[in-house]
Amino acid sequence: MRLRKSIAALEAPEGHGHYAVLPFGVAEIDEALPWGGLPLGALHEVAATGDDGAAVGFVVVLLGRLAIGQDKPVLWVADRDDLYAPGLAALGLPADRLMVARPGRGVRPQWAMEEGARCPGLAAVVGEAWDLDLTAARRLQLAARDSGVTVLVLNRGAGSSAALTRWRIASAPSVVSRSGDWAWRWQVTLSHCRGRGVGEAGVVATWLVEWHDETHRFRLVALAGNGPA
């Protein structure tokens, strides 16, 4: 136990517990994270390769909660402009809180993400990155720490170890209730987390969650993998 604590203190020299958090509203997920929720003012990665509808949806849910909770807009640095505003509203992100920036060919998205990460007037910045190298990720993490902006990276390539948490979201078959309600289900995997070791499956934990439109909340359906180590 003491060894675990000293390793955790070594791994996070910025101060392990000094983050404001955004709770997920699902007790099991919140307990699996050392901070009790998603830490704000930090860099997080969501793997988004191939079919990324579920990953984008998960990110939009987080953005909605951040935008409304802090009453600030969010910035999305995108290469294709196909987000549909009515669909965002259904996941809890009002369209007037979202700003979309499309860098062209000459500008790297990392620059736009860093600019957004340094702005204390934003609640969060989302960027799509193909290969976020360690230097760029570290700069984003430092900028986020200074300004309090949460940076979420939709990573289409390999992950980097500068992020506090790394997630992988996949679609899961839904179950239609007898009354005809069709609640969407996702498989949420926490693949890496600063201060937590990985389990036997190579990830920290996996959950099956269900999204409810009316209440805009998650509900845990089943604990699909190992518990937190």
Next chain:
Amino acid sequence: MKRIVSVWLPSQATDRLERLADWCLRYTPWCAVDDGNGTGCGGLWLDITGCAHLWGGEKALLGDLLTRLGRQGVRARAGIADTPGAAWAWARFGDIDHPCLPSGGQRQILSGLAIRALRLPAAIVAGLGRMGLRTIGDLDTVPRAGLTARFGEVVLHRLDQAHGREDEPIAPRRPVAAHRAERAFAEPIVRAEDMAAGIRDLLARLCADLQLRDLGLRRLDVAAFRLDATVQHLVVGTSRPTRDPRHLFHLLDDPLRRLDAGFGIEMLRLSALDVETVTVRQTHLADGSVPKSGDALTRTIDRLENRLGFGRVHRYALRQSHLPERAVRRVGPGAAATGAVWPEDCRPLRLFDCPETVEAVAPLPDAPPLMFRWRRQIHRITHAEGPERLSAEWWRQRQADRDYYRVEDEAGRRFWLYREEPCDNETSPRWFLHGIFP
């Protein structure tokens, strides 16, 4: 009293004239090209009202201009008068040694010039010559109605323009900014640090000037006049009027790196192209921390727009249309929130600009599909909801109705498909994929 310079540049092409006009901005912002109607005797107009004292007088200004043009190998003659017409005439037909016509005393001097100096077509000049009218002074002796009846309006038009009875405005090539700060360097500067220092100094002066008048600028133009008689312009814009020199210098950071000094820059001029009044909020002394988040957001939006391009940063606003692809429009990031309520229908998270064709198999014509093939992958449908019929807007051209289905495949991926009913009943319906649900 206006003072106009007309520069005669014989046999110069129009694009060369335009470049020279841009270079002449160093003397005055009111520069225009006189193309001479393709006759090859074109030139430039410069309105130097009120600027001549900066160069030590009109003669000194002309001398400087002609010397610099001569260094570039351009033959030129110039004349200064109260009206463009008189300046044009004096530059081409007047006395080279005395190029400046005295203010108010030009009528007598002009009357000795030939009629060709009035910019009249050759046929009319020949006709007037046959009547015995050879100089401008002769035209004053003839009754005006007769001239109009014989040759049309143009003779009197040009005569009145030359004498100042009729106004001839010169349209400047570039918009003239009311607020400018400029600095000429004793030695041309080449290094980037010197350029940055010069711009910082000018920004401080320009912003102090704007502050005195409670104004902020929305567009700033930096003109660098190089030794080889070319001008380089950098333009930056902001979403809200600002007069913060640090913010503006930060916006100029990237364009400055692309500024090529060539052999040296001899003058820098900053012009505020768009100015607006700035509303300054009074903050309370008792407040512990002034919330800076609004300013920080505006500065970030400005930096993003200037670097990525105006129009590449946007928000979404509602448009009243039931067709999904027309229900959303893009607005600028500074647009105020309208507070419009989005409709409650279940809509996808991603919508394709162009719906993609899929091959679907449906058991009955009106039933949802059992499976479909998209991008060479087969998806078997486990659950479907619909149909939701969206008809085309009847006031536009006739388009087919669409039946939308929300489907989920065996892996849990959710799509928004639609079946397009053809207008005629002959062809079979086609299926498209329009959006992806999370």
